[in-house]
Ligand code: SF4
């Protein structure tokens with residue numbers, strides 16, 4: 001059994017929409033079969049106005065026990081640290097966040113905005129938005145680098161734009177069944193079970209990547225790394241292992257991975273020429289290569305892969 005309180009800061013509700021699309025288990029099954037009790041959620045709860053303020057105050061006073069405090073969206077600190085750009089239940093949201101994070105057993109940041117600021121934190125960041133415990137790649141964020149919840153864990157980050165529903169539901173179930181301490185997290189506080197493989201793991205274009213066969217949007221049979229900026233080789237996420245809607249993924253539909261589960265997303269702060277485009281040296285060498293790969297060895301291997309791949313094709317056509 002776990003009491004879950006879910007609030008939203010600077011957000012588009014995308015993670016809520018993703019959560020509501022969960023299939024195994026569904027949100028209803030989370031409640032009926034997995035012991036999740038939703039104290040309040042902005043899109044699902046019936047209480048409004050003063051009733052919500054009363055619930056939040058009861059949580060802070062201890063009258064209602066909060067096992068999991070879920071936050072979606074950025075913490076808005078503007079203007080000038082006052083946080084009044086995001087008023088909620090008669091106070092700046094940032095004040096509720098600080099007090100609720102202090103009383104909850106576990107704090108979970110869902111989506112890029114809550115984890116490290118996401119799109120709202122792109123300069124000039126007019127709302128002074130930040131994530132709960134990271135600001136882009138820097139540890140700190142709103143709660144500070146040293147924050148540890150009552151249950152003994154830092155903020156658990158489930159990034160994504162939005163996060164995959166299974167990443168959310170399985171972490172909630174881990175808390176409700178008392179197994180959250182078995183969940184390992186990486187240096188960016190992401191559960192390793194979902195964020196140690198790369199998006200490229202399971203991508204149907206992986207062979208084209210090694211043979212350096214370039215593809216394009218919606219075009220079958222090529223890799224999206226070479227021209228249209230796919231970040232699947234440098235993005236830790238299970239999108240091609242735990243498929244979206246049990247059916248597909250961006251790269252399986254031949255849409256480049258945008259690297260949305262990595263801190264710093266959106267990469268290059270949305271600079272002109274950095275979106276859906278591979279940034280290159282000298283006009284032909286990709287500037288960013290697969291994580292852990294040395295640039296020179298990448299260029300060498302991809303060159304060899306292309307030659308071997310091509311000669312195989314030539315050989316096949318001539319016999
Ligand atoms: S770079 Fe993208 S499209 Fe190419 S193999 Fe990797 S994940 Fe698939």
Ligand code: SF4
Nearest residue numbers: 237239257258259260
């Ligand atoms: S494929 Fe890439 S951009 Fe798409 S959800 Fe997965 S990590 Fe994010």
